[in-house]
Amino acid sequence: MGREQRLEYAASFEMCxxxxxxxxxxxxxxxxxxxxxxxPYRYELFKRVNDANGKEKYVILSTFPSRxxxxxxxxxxEGRTRDKVKKSSGFWGFLSGILST
Structure with a gap:
């Protein structure tokens, strides 16, 4: 088995x-x-929170389909969400706002 084949095989592994x-x-x-x-589950993001009795716990903030x-x-x-689609502005934004409702 050649070096290229070994590298290709190793690259086919998925993180579990x-x-x-x-x-x-x-x-x-x-x-x-x-x-x-x-x-096979999603990525989970946790936030560390201090309890009143001096202990810590982790609460889930969000999940993601990929890293x-x-x-x-x-x-x-920070509690913000990002819009993946840029909203149109001006006349075309006005028309798309009217037509989408």
Whole structure:
């Protein structure tokens, strides 16, 4: 078996589990959340929350069909949603707004 065939075979593997702690930019403390994926399920984004009794827990913020980008993770933590489709402006935006209702 040649080198190219071995590399092609290794590239065909799919990730079956991933767990990654998330920190604030440039630090390794405190933990702000976690990103987890267990095949065949979606990526799950968790936020770390301190309990009243001094313990921590992780609450789910969002799920993603594929590995989220840094911007998608930041948006989820800030509670923002991104529109994938750019809205038309001006006359065409006015017409599409009237026709879509």
């Amino acid at each position: 589990y991933q767990f990654r702690l998330l920190y604030y930019a440039g630090t390794q403390y405190p933990i702000m959340g976690a990103l987890r994926m267990a095949y 989220p980008t840094g911007d998608e993770i930041n948006d989820a933590f």
